[in-house]
Amino acid sequence: MSPTTDRFVPPLIRRLRSTATLSETVVEAIRTLPVSLRSYEPGQEILRDGERPACCLAVVDGWVSRLKFLPGGGRQIIAFHIAGDLPDLQSLHLGVLDHGIAALTPCTVARIPHEALRELSARLPELAAVLWRESMIDAALFRGWLTANGRRSAYGRTAHLLCELSLRQRAVGLSTGRTCPMPLRQTDFADAMGLTSVHIARTLGALRKAGLITLQARTLTIHDWDGLCEAAEFDPAYLHLKSVDR
Amino acid sequence: MSPTTDRFVPPLIRRLRSTATLSETVVEAIRTLPVSLRSYEPGQEILRDGERPACCLAVVDGWVSRLKFLPGGGRQIIAFHIAGDLPDLQSLHLGVLDHGIAALTPCTVARIPHEALRELSARLPELAAVLWRESMIDAALFRGWLTANGRRSAYGRTAHLLCELSLRQRAVGLSTGRTCPMPLRQTDFADAMGLTSVHIARTLGALRKAGLITLQARTLTIHDWDGLCEAAEFDPAYLHLKSVDR
DNA sequence: CGTTTTGTTGAAGTTCCTCAAAGCTTGTGG
């Protein structure tokens, strides 16, 4: 196996196994995919809104965000992605990208040619099903965010996002215990939840004062998971994880 | 052809053709799908949150909404669906439903067994691709709503939703000219956009006073499409329609 | 034609925003 494959495959498999059962055949097939790696600096654009990419992306390490810009200058983050995620699987069937993809932290991203994915899926329906499922989970997260942002207060919304990001990292082994990486700036929180960074500061302060979390040095510690879930009205069903142990 | 098929197929084909090119083979294949029709009254539940449906739905006539309820009593509508739409295509690969599906108006819905869809897609990769694409467009709408609700004022948001619903109906031949059906109550607008129905009343009043629309007798008339688009910062790209003529 | 649902309007309250300044981190070059 090439060193590229060795870096690219483990996080992806880990992610796919967190939501579905993979046969060894599929794992072996994924190992044969021809990918190229590239690294990005925070803020750097990976794919531009309106592009017609010929590859799908897989996050190898670091964090990636997907975002839309409004003509009037507004910025909305629509998703955060961690190692193992496939942030633009949809481009396989949609052609034109309807949002941008950018590095949130220093990160490494693999590019998998559409061609290769299509061929392999055609030969291996099980792989096609896994990918389709993965793209459906992507959509489920949008639904989760839509209701979080639509019907929760700033306090509940923030708690909800922290629950989600903590659980997703835990599900792929990027965190254990009560602590996890949390590299988002307050402007990132703000643009994800449709608030201002000033209000995020106050809201995080309130969550801290309530004894639910601490957030410093890009690390989140959840002191009271049940309390945070309650504040968030958090129901992890929309993440479609195989096991939701805590 | 059975009378059931005769009612079910035309709107679906019309919808699929609005976003993709269909071969005659695929159209013929769709005609062979075994479906059953059922009618619902406004507000009636079609599928319940948490269910594991064994069928996909296709809207035959009327409007359907997808929604989530929060423990605290909040209600968020995450999508509106019109004739030809496939409102829970995702259940084909997701198993558990993470939201409810309900009738918005009197409507007729077709049920297509997962089994039948899977078999047919396996035999006809072109059909699988069309369905996958359709489910990706569903996700694209969530992204559109997420940014609309996150980064637009009530005024812009409302304008945006009206633009979308008008254009989607136009794309499948459910409206022509400046007018289209608009059966939503103000509470439906409110629950879709994360606002209160009282504020919707004021916002619709403002759009009316600005000379952009009139909305009465469940009919929307857009007097100034360009003006409405401008107020909405509307870019139809996220609908992924084949032609966006106006 | 009465009853129920839906829409409109007013007044007061809350949440969140804007503007602004100060404190804190993080990173960089000397």
Place this chain on the structure above:
DNA sequence: CCACAAGCTTTGAGGAACTTCAACAAAACG
């Protein structure tokens, strides 16, 4: 290793957007 700059976070004060409560008007429905 320190000094400084740049970016990020915190806090305050005032304002705008949206909500709540409430009453009434207008459709829709049987």
